[in-house]
Amino acid sequence: MPTAASLKRKRDGSLRNDLIDAGVSLLRDRGPDGLSLRECAANAGVSHAAPGYHFKNLMGLSTAIAARGYRLFCEAMKQRLAAADEAPFSRLEAICQGYLDYASAHPELFLFIFSGQKFNESDEEYDAAAREAYAILREVCAPLVPEGSEPAHLEILVWSFVHGYAHLSMTRKRENPEIGLTWPDLGSLLQYLERALAADKAEGLLPGDRSNGHGSS
Amino acid sequence: MPTAASLKRKRDGSLRNDLIDAGVSLLRDRGPDGLSLRECAANAGVSHAAPGYHFKNLMGLSTAIAARGYRLFCEAMKQRLAAADEAPFSRLEAICQGYLDYASAHPELFLFIFSGQKFNESDEEYDAAAREAYAILREVCAPLVPEGSEPAHLEILVWSFVHGYAHLSMTRKRENPEIGLTWPDLGSLLQYLERALAADKAEGLLPGDRSNGHGSS
DNA sequence: CTGCAAACTTGACAGTGTCAAGATATCGAT
DNA sequence: ATCGATATCTTGACACTGTCAAGTTTGCAG
Structure with a gap:
């Protein structure tokens, strides 16, 4: 109605x-x-x-919708955070799960805010909501950052990971059905990350002392 | 002109x-x-x-453009693959690097094909190109799949990871500039993955025998 | 009741995708 | 060379879109 x-x-x-x-x-x-x-x-x-x-124009409406999208995004993460114990990795898991909660509860908003479409960055409401989302990520990641490493690296790692997972699960879920692509749950994939963090604990994240040529791009 | x-x-x-x-x-x-x-x-x-x-309609043109997008995407990965040695992880690195090559060389196509916009899935040209992209990923991942584990899981893990990284680096690079967000290179992040794979080698990827509740979504 | 400002409506204009119908070019057969 | 058929494009129309300017209504302060 x-x-x-x-x-x-x-x-x-x-x-x-x-x-x-x-x-x-x-x-x-x-x-x-x-x-x-x-x-x-x-x-x-x-x-x-x-x-x-x-809303002055179409972008105004788009931006207002995106602002709501980010607000719900934050709420989804906070809700999982509230139910999690205070162990750093549990909290990380919580926001990842919140990320996926959000993507599945509001797929249209999820796709919309990450569609690459331009919004009015100078809109206060939008800006505040988008910043809060990143602030939550940063805060949760902080305790997990290896000593002497740039915080942003873990943040981006985590966000890349969960965002890529969620985004692909939305846009590629029905691709190649005859291949029988079964979609693994987040927990399984998070084990990779957890093990990597454990293995990395002593060394520090960044200094890339591997022999073959990494990096560039 | x-x-x-x-x-x-x-x-x-x-x-x-x-x-x-x-x-x-x-x-x-x-x-x-x-x-x-x-x-x-x-x-x-x-x-x-x-x-x-x-092109019958706008979606027809969009689909044709997306088809070209996927074709260039494949080429970028193949080009890096040709220059890589045959070690499985080197090949994985190569397609990730190709992924990023593509995103930076053709940002408009990259954003377009992953914008969530609908294309004509029954278009043969588009379908073939999109499938080939996934086929490359699958082929490169195959040697790295832990014994007894579902191949799709590693594929999705890797694709989530590199896609999330590339997508975020495109759409969020200029976010929160005052935070001084420095963007780590792919190699640093790939170390995580490599270590995780090493740590996981003996156990097999999937069976999630962790104590706290993973999964759901 | 009188202003007055906020919240809408009406009307117009340029631009869009899409379809139907007509025009024109290209090419093989004769 | 000419004919005709087929692929390729043009013209014209229609409904739809965002955006602006101007008018109209509404609610409220004085």
């Missing part, structure tokens, strides 16, 4: 949120580029130019 | 490729959703509906 509010729209400032709702539901069944100002307006029961008042 | 061919367009079947070229260049400076049939037509010096003949 998206047009339920169309009968008599109370001018109480709720339209902005209703438009975001409509946008999310539009993303859900039309894909990451199925957003439309006019259709959001119609679904919310207002005229075609009403969204232009609250 | 995109309109160079517009003076006298020789009807030799080159238009299809020119339109794809125009599309790629459009993606390059307008982003993953900056594609436009009419603008491609204009840049190629033909009428607005000409693309409709070669």
Whole structure:
């Protein structure tokens, strides 16, 4: 019932949120580029130019939706964190699991915020939400960072890992079905990471003293 | 000089490729959703509906571009593979490096094919190219798969890892600049993976005999 | 009741994808 | 060389989109 509010729209400032709702539901069944100002307006029961008042343009609406996306993203991680014990690796597991919770609970938002589409970076709401997501990651990773190593490296490692897993599981899940691609659960893959961290504990992450040529890019 | 061919367009079947070229260049400076049939037509010096003949609709053009994207993707991996020695891990490194080569040489195609946008999965050209990419990964991973473990798990692990790294390095590189986020090179991160594989060698990848609750999602 | 500002509506314009129908070129057969 | 058939492209139209300017309604302060 998206047009339920169309009968008599109370001018109480709720339209902005209703438009975001409509946008999310539009993303859900039309894909990451199925957003439309006019259709959001119609679904919310207002005229075609009403969204232009609250969000200046399409990017404004997109950014507002992305802001909500990041906020839910943070909440998913926090929720798992609250249920986890305080062991550093348990907390890392928790945010990874939260990451996947989020991806499966809000696939449209997940795909949307990571679609490579440009948002209005100078929007305060968006900026704050996106920064908080990274701050959570950083905070959780901190205790696991080997002494003398750059914190960012582990953060990026972890984020690359779980993001890649989640992103691929969304976009490639139905690829090559005849191969019989079974999708392993996160825990199995995290064992790799855990073992790597253990093996790396004494050496420190970065100094690449391997013989063959790594690096570059 | 995109309109160079517009003076006298020789009807030799080159238009299809020119339109794809125009599309790629459009993606390059307008982003993953900056594609436009009419603008491609204009840049190629033909009428607005000409693309409709070669690619039935916008998704047809998108799919053709994505097919080229996957083909270049394969080539990037093969090129690194050709220069690598035949040690299994060297070959794994090679395709990861190829992955990153591709992402940095053709960022617009990289972002495009992984943007979550729908393509025409039943297009043969697209399908073949996308499958070959996965086939390369699978072939390179095969020698590294621990005995008795599902091959897909390592494949997904590796792909998650390098894809996440590449994708994040593209979309998040300029995030939080004041944090001073320095981007570690692939080699450093691959050490994690190598150590994990070494530590895992005897045990087999999957059987998750850890005490706390992994999995779910 | 009177302003007045916020929250919307109406109307218009350029741009888009998509389809149908017509025009034109290319090429093999005659 | 000419004919015709087929591939290739053009023209025209339609519904849809974002965006802006201007008008209109609403709710509230005085």
